Amino acid sequence: MHLNKTARVVIGAQFGDEGKGRLTAHHVMEIGDDAIVVRFNGGAQAGHTVVAPDGRRHVFSHVGSGALAGAATYLSRFFVANPILFLKELDLLAAQGVTPTVYVDPASPVTTPYDMMINQIVERERGADRHGSCGIGFGETLERNLDGRFALTVADLADPSMLTNRLDAIRREYAPARLARLGVAHTFEANADLFRSDAILEHYVEDARHFLDVTITTEARAAIRDRPLVFEGAQGLLLDQDRGCFPHVTRSNTGLRNVLALADELGLERLDVTYVTRAYLTRHGAGPLPRERPEKPYPGIVDTTNIPNExxxxxxxxxxxxxxxxxxxxxxxxxxxxxxxLTVNAGLAITCLDQLDGEAARYYRGGIQYRSSLETFVAAATEAVGLDRPLLGFGPSGELMPCG
Structure with a gap:
């Protein structure tokens, strides 16, 4: 079996929402629809917006952002699968005439409805001290999987009897103990109708069966074969579990670490990595935000994906x-x-430049705020990160083009 020795990698350089989906789609359109997009971290909390040249728009969560251009998806063992939300995404894509091919590693952790319940209950209880969670159980899934008695992976979904028993143990034993450890033991009884609902458990077992029917469970080498590879990251470097500002981080390595491990296993020789940033900084959720402003930095900013949520x-x-x-x-x-x-070549992409709308670019360097032309701003960013010829993005569906 032949494997490509080079792969492209897309990594967010900030707190997420940088334009990773758009850049992933750009790579797929360049290299062709035989590409496969590898999700190497995160889970269903991703929201990667892609607008195709024909006007179709989708916010990608599980499925790789190259799907509108025909690329397959591989969900690696570093990706947390959520059958409930995956099936909803498939329905949204089907409405646009897209039926993606999705492979999934049998070792991928799996989210249950009880992880989602715990996540949402605890975040509500934190009140003003919220961590900024999306409320879909991503971190809770990884926490639960540390205990072999309650762990679930994609491979486990194939046995309905085992799955039913494991889910029952999770809701009866794990959930109340976990809520107690988090200091909100009283919330289990307050939400007992959800945790004890047999209808929720049975519906999830059916969702798991459907999930396996519409995906292909296989290890990475078999899925990838001789396809061109694009690794698509989720969240951003400033949310990395080891380098971000705890506890306002994601429970994931958002940068190269997982990619390097997978590339080594696959025998790759070169990674062409692009770090993506907007022309300004954003954060959706609680936690520090350096140079934060009380309002949009540019009047032309429009973001229809990151709408306010609970x-x-x-x-x-x-x-x-x-x-x-x-x-x-x-x-x-x-x-x-x-x-x-392994040879790693790095580059930079700057998106949302159209949203400056003719205004002077503003940015900080060396603790000083600058106002400059777009060209001077791009030159300063290039110098600050030490990466030549950045890709520049204008508009939600426009081409990314090299500078210079």
Whole structure:
């Protein structure tokens, strides 16, 4: 079996929402619909918006962002699968005439409705001290899977009897104990009708069967074969579980770390990595946001994906800090030193430049705020991160083009 030795990699350089989906679709359109998009971290909390040249628009969650262009998807063992939300996404894609081919690693952790319940209950109880969770049980899934008595992976979904028994143990034993550890033991009885509902359990077992029917469970090498590879990251470097500001992080390595492990296993020789940032900084959810502003930094900013919600609130904005951007990228690239046989080439993409709408670009460097032309801003960003010829993005469906 032949494998391509080179892969493209898309990584968000900020707090997420940088344009990773758009760049992934751009790569797929360049290399062809035989590509396969590998999801190497995160889970259903991703929201990667792609607008196809024909006007079709989709916010990708599980499915790789190259699907509108015909690419297949591989959900790696670092990806947390959520059958409930996956099936909803398939329905949305089907309405646009898209039936994606999705492969999934049998070792991929699986979210249950009880993880989602715990996540949402606890986040509500935190009140003003919320962590900024999406409320879909991503981190709770990984926490539960640390205990073998309650762990579930894609491979386990194939046995309905075993799955039913495991779900029953999760709702009766694990859930009340977990809520107690989190200091909100009283909430189990307050939500007993949900945890004890047999209808919810039985519906999930049916969703799991359907999930297996519409995906292909296989290990990475068999799924990838000789396809061109595009690794698509979720969230951003500033939310990395090891490098972000705890506890306002995602329970995931958002940068190169997982990609390097997968690339090594697959025998890849080169990774062409693009770090993506908007022309300004955003954050959806609680936690620090350097240079935060009380309002949009540019009047032309429009974001129809990150609408206000109960768990994350309203999208927040800040001026772009080029020193922070450079540090995050260089810290992430340092992980490649552990794989000397693998060549890593890095580049930068700056999106949403159209939203400056003719105004002077504003950004920080060396603690000083600058106002400059678009050309000067791009040059400063390139110098700050030490990466040549960035890709520039204008508009939700426009081409990304190299600078210079």
């Amino acid at each position: 768990h994350q609130g309203t999208l927040r904005f800040a001026w772009l800090d080029l020193d922070l951007l450079g540090r995050a990228i260089h810290e992430d690239l340092s992980d490649a030193a552990a794989y000397p046989a």
